[in-house]
Amino acid sequence: MSNPLILCLNGPNLNMLGVREPELYGRQTLADVETAVRAKAEGLGLDVDFRQSNYEGELVTWIQQGHGSIAGVIINPGAYTHTSIAIPDALRILTVPIIELHFNNSYRYADRAFRQLSHVRPVATGVIFGFGAAGYLNAVEAMNNILNPPFPKS
Numbered sequence: 001m002s003n004p005l006i007l008c009l010n011g012p013n014l015n016m017l018g019v020r021e022p023e024l025y026g027r028q029t030l031a032d033v034e035t036a037v038r039a040k041a042e043g044l045g046l047d048v049d050f051r052q053s054n055y056e057g058e059l060v061t062w063i064q065q066g067h068g069s070i071a072g073v074i075i076n077p078g079a080y081t082h083t084s085i086a087i088p089d090a091l092r093i094l095t096v097p098i099i100e101l102h103f104n105n106s107y108r109y110a111d112r113a114f115r116q117l118s119h120v121r122p123v124a125t126g127v128i129f130g131f132g133a134a135g136y137l138n139a140v141e142a143m144n145n146i147l148n149p150p151f152p153k154s
Contacts, residue, residue, distance in 0.1 A: 003047045004071035006143055008037060008136075009059055010052035011078030017133075025103050028133045040137050044144040046071075056084055063090040071147055072097040074139045081118045088123045097125040097146045099139045105130030 010030065013020055018029040034050045041048045049070070053059050059080070066073065073096060080087055081102070091098055100120045106129065121127055126142060128135045 003045050004147055005047045005049060005069065006041060006140070007062065007066045007070045007073045007075075008048050008050045008139075009062060009073065009075045009077070010050075011059060011076060011080045012054040014076060014078055015052050015054070026132050033133050033136050036133070037136050037140055040140045044140065046140065046144060046147075048140075056080055056086055060086050060090045063087070064093060066096075067093055070094075070096055072099070072143045074099045074101055074136070074143060075120065076101040076103075076136075077120055081120055084119055088119045091120065091123045097143060098123060099142055100124040100127045100129075101135055101139050102127075102129035103132050103135065 015030055017025055017033065018027050030052055037050060038048055051062060053062075059077070063073070073091065073094065075087075075091075075098065077084065077087055077100070081100070098120075100118065106116050118127075125146060128139050128142065131138055
C-alpha cells in the first residue's frame with residue numbers, strides 16, 4: 001500500500017524565494033523549502049508532489065488532475081489568493097482537505113491591505129500564515145493530523 005499523496009502547490013513569484021524581499025520572505029529558496037517538506041512528509045508516512053507555477057491555468061490543471069488521486073492539498077497561491085476565482089473553483093472539485101498557506105501575516109502590513117482578501121479561504125479546511133517557511137512544515141503536520149486524527153472523535 002502506498003503512502004497518501006499530498007499535492008503542494010506554489011503560485012507566482014514563489015520561485016524567487018531568497019531573492020524577492022528577503023526581509024519579508026526570508027533567505028531560503030523554494031528548493032530549500034521543498035527539501036524540508038519532503039523530509040517532514042516522509043517522516044510522517046506521506047508522499048508529496050511539490051510544484052510551482054507562475055501561471056494560473058497550470059495551477060488549475062494540476063488541481064484538476066489531482067481529483068481522485070490525492071489525499072490533500074497544501075497551497076500557497078501567492079498573489080492569486082487575492083485575484084483568482086478559477087483556483088478556488090478548481091479546489092471545489094476536490095473532496096480532500098485543503099490547507100491555504102502564506103509566509104506572512106497579511107494583517108500586519110497596512111500598506112498591503114489588499115492581501116487580506118482571500119478567494120481560497122472559503123474552500124480551505126484550514127489556513128496557516130505568519131510562520132515564514134516553517135509554515136510549510138506546520139502545514140504538512142496539520143495535513144497529517146487531518147488524515148490521521150491524533151484525538152478520537154467525540
